[in-house]
Amino acid sequence: MPDKKAPEPPSSELTSEKLYLRRRELIKNAGLFLGTAGVVGGGLYLLGMKRTRPMDAFVPDGGGLASLPATEPGGGGAYDTDEARTPFEDVTTYNNFYEFGLDKNDPARNAHALKARPWTVAIDGEVHKPQTVDIDQLISWSPLEERVYRMRCVEAWSMVIPWLGLPLGELLKRVEPTSRAKYVAFTTLMDPEQMPGLKRPVLDWPYVEGLRLDEALHPLTLMAVGLYGKTLPNQNGAPLRLVVPWKYGFKGIKSIVRITLTEQQPPTTWNIASPHEYGFYANVNPEVDHPRWSQATERRIGEHRRRPTLPFNGYAEQVASLYAGMNLRENY
Amino acid sequence: MASPPLPWLKPAVLVGGLAPLALLLLQGAQGSLGPNVIEAVLNETGLLALVFLVASLACTPLKLLFGWTWPVRVRKLVGLMAFTYAVLHFLTYAVADQGLALRQILEDITRRKFIAVGFIALVLLVPLAATSTNAAVRRMGFPAWQRLHRLVYVAAALGVVHFLWRVKKDATEPLIYGAVLTLLLGIRAVEAVRKRRRAREAVRPA
Numbered sequence: 018m019p020d021k022k023a024p025e026p027p028s029s030e031l032t033s034e035k036l037y038l039r040r041r042e043l044i045k046n047a048g049l050f051l052g053t054a055g056v057v058g059g060g061l062y063l064l065g066m067k068r069t070r071p072m073d074a075f076v077p078d079g080g081g082l083a084s085l086p087a088t089e090p091g092g093g094g095a096y097d098t099d100e101a102r103t104p105f106e107d108v109t110t111y112n113n114f115y116e117f118g119l120d121k122n123d124p125a126r127n128a129h130a131l132k133a134r135p136w137t138v139a140i141d142g143e144v145h146k147p148q149t150v151d152i153d154q155l156i157s158w159s160p161l162e163e164r165v166y167r168m169r170c171v172e173a174w175s176m177v178i179p180w181l182g183l184p185l186g187e188l189l190k191r192v193e194p195t196s197r198a199k200y201v202a203f204t205t206l207m208d209p210e211q212m213p214g215l216k217r218p219v220l221d222w223p224y225v226e227g228l229r230l231d232e233a234l235h236p237l238t239l240m241a242v243g244l245y246g247k248t249l250p251n252q253n254g255a256p257l258r259l260v261v262p263w264k265y266g267f268k269g270i271k272s273i274v275r276i277t278l279t280e281q282q283p284p285t286t287w288n289i290a291s292p293h294e295y296g297f298y299a300n301v302n303p304e305v306d307h308p309r310w311s312q313a314t315e316r317r318i319g320e321h322r323r324r325p326t327l328p329f330n331g332y333a334e335q336v337a338s339l340y341a342g343m344n345l346r347e348n349y
Numbered sequence: 350m351a352s353p354p355l356p357w358l359k360p361a362v363l364v365g366g367l368a369p370l371a372l373l374l375l376q377g378a379q380g381s382l383g384p385n386v387i388e389a390v391l392n393e394t395g396l397l398a399l400v401f402l403v404a405s406l407a408c409t410p411l412k413l414l415f416g417w418t419w420p421v422r423v424r425k426l427v428g429l430m431a432f433t434y435a436v437l438h439f440l441t442y443a444v445a446d447q448g449l450a451l452r453q454i455l456e457d458i459t460r461r462k463f464i465a466v467g468f469i470a471l472v473l474l475v476p477l478a479a480t481s482t483n484a485a486v487r488r489m490g491f492p493a494w495q496r497l498h499r500l501v502y503v504a505a506a507l508g509v510v511h512f513l514w515r516v517k518k519d520a521t522e523p524l525i526y527g528a529v530l531t532l533l534l535g536i537r538a539v540e541a542v543r544k545r546r547r548a549r550e551a552v553r554p555a
Contacts, residue, residue, distance in 0.1 A: 050357035050364075057365025065369065065396040072383060107384035119519050122383065172517065174385060219519045290518060309463055309514060311456075318384045322448055 072110040075125040082247035085161055085181050096237055097165040098331070103176035107318050109250050113170070114271055115219055116205065116212035117252065123214070124252035131211045131272065133248075133255035142277035143198035146191070152256045156242050159187035163246070164239055166262035168269075169301045169330045171287075175315045180260050181243030186234040194230065194278050201233040202226075202283035203259060204275040220286050226259065226270035227283035227297065231339055237262055237332060240273075263332040265299045296349040300340070301330035305349050355419060362423045366430045369397055370437075387445045394438035395467075399512060401431035402505045403530055410536040425481055428501070432478040435471050463514035470507035473500045505530055 032040075114124035117131075138155055141147040161181050169175045189201070207223035209215040215222050232238065239260040242249055249255040254271025261268050267287050277283075287295035294308055303313045303326040314323040329336050340348075373393055376382045382389040405428040408420035447454050457464045477498055479485070486494045509530055512523040 046357045049355075050361045053357065053361035054365040054368070057362055058368030059365075061366070061369045061397060061400065062372070064400055065393050073381075103384075111384040115518075121385070174388075217519075309461060311453075311461075314453075316385065316387065316446075321387065321445065323446075 070122065072106075072122050072125060075110055075122070076106045077109050077125075077250040077252075082250060084247055085156075085243040094162075094164065096335070097163075098167055098177060099165075100167070100177045101319075102165065102179055103318050105245050108176060108178055108244060109252060111318065112252065113172075113266070114214075114252060114254065116214045116222075116224065116272070118214050119219065127213055128251035128255075130213070131206075131251040131255065133251060133272075136256050136274075138257060138273060139275045140188075140192050140277075141275070142202070142279055143195040144278050145193035145195060148192065152242075155188070155257070156183070158191055159183040161242070162239075164260075164262075166237075166239075166260060167330050168260075168262065168266055169315060169326065171265040171267055171295070171299070171307065171312075173310060173312065173315045173326075175317050175326075177317075179245055180239055180241040181246065182239040182241035182260065184236055185238045185240050185259070186236065188240055188276075189233060189278075192278075197280045198278040199230055200279045200282055201228050201230060202275075202277045202279050203270045203273050204277075205270055206272045206274045221289050224270060224286045225283065226268055226285050227279075228259075228261065228268075229282075229339075230278070232261070232336075235336060235339065237335055263301060263329040263336045265295075265301060267295065268299050298340075298345075298348050300345065300349075301326060302328060302345055302349070304328070305346050355422070358419060359423055359426055362426055363430075366401065366427075369393065370434075387441065390441050391438065391446065394434050394441055395512070398431050398434035398438050399505075399508045399526055401427050401434060402501070402508055403526060403533070405431055406501065406505055406530065406533045410533050413536060413540050429478060429481060432474045435474055439468075439471055463511055466507045466514070467511035470504045470511060473504040473507070477501060477504075502534060 110125040111121045112124055113121065114128065117124040117127040134152070136152040137149050138152060139147075139149045161183060163179055163181050165177060165179045167175060168178050185201075203226045205224035206212070207215060228238070239262075241254070241258050241260045242256060244250075244253060249258065254269070254273075257273045258271040259269050259273065268285075282297060285295075285297055287299075288297055301312075306312050312326055315326045316323050327333070373382070373390060377386060377390070405424055408424040408427070411417045411420045443449060443454055447457075458468045459465070477500060480489065480494060480497060489497070509523060509527045512526060513520055516523060
């Protein structure tokens with residue numbers, strides 16, 4: 018009977034027991050190496066990388082925003098800068114709007130919950146015609162103008178943004194301020210359902226801001242309802258925000274629900290939060306540093322080299338006279 | 350030859366620890382670090398330096414509390430990673446952010462508290478990194494080497510203060526690092542007190 022058993026390999030070809038065990042250990046060690054490296058790398062990612070998550074998916078779809086006709090096309094007007102405009106993607110994914118979170122990309126991520134229509138704005142205080150007006154009606158009060166302005170954040174970065182809006186002065190004319198009106202106070206919406214950032218007491222909510230009446234009436238001061246020819250994206254302060262180009266960005270209060278004319282200087286949010294760092298005026302001033310960092314230079318978003326910051330953000334010719342005789346170091 | 354115990358540990362910590370740097374370079378090359386690239390790199394490298402610094406101080410407490418010895422084996426590596434990220438953080442500030450404007454940098458370091466404490470923390474880490482080899486321990490003698498390396502407590506505390514003074518308003522994150530650091534140093538302090546008491550009792554006649 019023939020032997021059916023397969024021939025055994027010669028003993029010279031057998032893997033030695035020692036080598037066999039080493040191979041198993043090698044595989045085990047490789048597994049432990051990969052697992053540990055993954056845990057270390059993953060842990061570090063979770064601790065830090067959320068600030069640099071890709072934002073492509075959060076750039077507003079231009080088609081989803083209504084077009085707004087600018088009666089006065091920007092770019093050539095007396096107040097427009099001809100500097101390169103900051104791309105739409107950057108304007109809409111990098112900004113501060115603490116009502117939606119503290120990171121620069123949080124507003125773009127979280128502002129979808131904001132309902133910018135229907136929306137009403139209450140205008141009251143020292144005016145002859147107090148009223149609550151629908152945003153679309155308010156927009157029709159004056160022809161929309163495009164204004165290409167520099168925007169300088171107190172954190173020493175800057176942008177160039179083509180806003181669309183109406184001069185605040187035109188709006189105020191409608192409600193006829195009384196002779197006692199000396200200041201204009203603004204209030205942002207406070208609804209934790211729409212604004213998740215309100216759940217944390219980072220600032221004294223609601224966000225409030227204010228201007229002296231002559232600052233509010235200055236032709237540069239704009240109530241913006243759009244940018245880049247479209248309705249304002251939620252993260253940029255829809256449906257109505259203040260733009261005061263010679264002041265630090267935090268003066269530009271967003272998603273406004275109330276405008277009150279007052280006799281006394283109104284409280285302002287960042288001044289309440291840290292009075293020695295943020296004043297009521299907050300005029301851009303390279304000579305007066307923030308207590309913790311220099312204001313002499315800024316980084317224009319999209320550029321790498323810092324550039325010098327200009328007094329009144331480059332609008333000194335138009336607005337310096339508003340502050341004649343004032344000590345700008347004390348009135349920061 | 351017997352393989353060293355846990356041969357995978359150090360390479361794994363090295364690779365995992367450098368992974369964020371690789372990702373940062375990749376994202377930088379792709380242009381997906383957001384509109385303010387320099388700020389993003391500054392924030393990431395600074396945070397990583399602090400995380401590694403605090404982690405290097407967790408090794409001894411982990412041994413004291415749980416009897417684990419493996420963290421101590423990677424302590425040197427973790428400390429050197431902290432130093433590496435701290436240097437990258439400073440270089441990003443000095444070269445990319447300030448364009449090597451020395452006058453401006455000096456003014457920042459001398460006039461701005463938050464930059465000053467960060468700079469001091471980095472300077473304190475230099476002698477520690479320079480004496481991180483076994484040869485250095487032998488040359489200096491262990492007690493002297495250990496005394497020198499206690500500077501890391503100061504560097505880590507200054508790192509937390511640097512973070513705390515930098516944030517505009519919300520101090521939650523720096524305070525978490527501060528709390529973890531306080532806990533880790535507290536465990537050491539308790540152990541030091543115990544050790545001293547034991548030593549005293551040992552010399553006391555029975």
